[in-house]
Amino acid sequence: MTKRDIFGLYAAMITPFQASGTPDIDRAAQHAKALIDEGCDGVTLFGTTGEGYGISASERHEVQQAVREVLGPDTPICVGVLSSDAAGAADQALSAYRDGATHLLMAPPFFMKGVTDDGLFNWFSDVFQRIGAQCKNIIMYHIPSQTGVPLSSDLIARLRTAFPDTIVGIKDSSGNWEATQDYLANHGDLAVLVGDERLLPKAMAHGAQGSICGTANFMPARLRQIIHNGDQGEIVCKVVDLVVANPVNPAVKLLTAHIRNDAEFKRVRAPLVELPTNVGEQLISEYDALTID
Secondary structure (H helix, E strand, O other): OOOOOOOEEEEEOOOOEOOOOOEOHHHHHHHHHHHHHOOOOEEEEOOOOOOHHHOOHHHHHHHHHHHHHHHOOOOOEEEEEOOOOHHHHHHHHHHHHHOOOOEEEEOOOOOOOOOOHHHHHHHHHHHHHHHHHHOOOEEEEEOHHHHOOOOOHHHHHHHHHHOOOOEEEEEEOOOOHHHHHHHHHHHOOOEEEEOOHHHHHHHHHOOOOEEEEHHHHOOHHHHHHHHHHOOOOHHHHHHHHHHHOOOHHHHHHHHHHHHHOOHHHHOOOOOOOOOOHHHHHHHHHHHHHHHOO
16 A cells, blocks of 8 residues: 555556457466556456456456466455346356455446346345355446446445445546545545546545556556656546547557557457557557657
């Protein structure tokens, strides 16, 4: 932890794939190590940027083990839990804990839309009870643009009452400053983390504790300056504007491949597709224009 005792910067780590379509275990492990060396406080596997919605249980296990081995026992590792099946979510969680995860990024069930807080409370309660005594260091994942299922402050309060000391953070990837403010006002004792890097400077100034974000895959040092040193992040904001003007995951992977000088990082898993060559070349050109002194 830092002198401010904050959560800090965790890369929402991409999952590299081999030409065969299977996860590239060695490349994932080495990328995780590089991210820590370059300024991340921890890494998050199998979130949205990590294509965690489409990674099998056996593949998760292999990557988790390899990343834990290369990072050693003391580096924090968060693992995304993305399942609409309570038993499946609990299985992902237990596998992550067995492989050395320190935190879980817990998404809501995302197939049914328009569900109530009562229904979500019942679902999360089922998952937490299935995990059992190991259930700890849960970060609630609010990303309604992808799940279609928002997490209200009232729901989180109910879960905190029912499962004391289980929830330690909220990742707000809504890109909505009002939502971040709501979480800070009602759950400011938790680690409120920002997923949209453009809101990070303002959020840190109002008591947020850091970020789990995709652009940390290729510019962790710039993001660390915002979180730990109060930088206003003008270049980061401009880079994020470039990224979100494209399909985000392929754009993040392309820029990671560019920075690593390793085209293998570009691969995505269906249903995603890589950026067209001309679009990718334009993105790289614009990124370099912003970031090369």
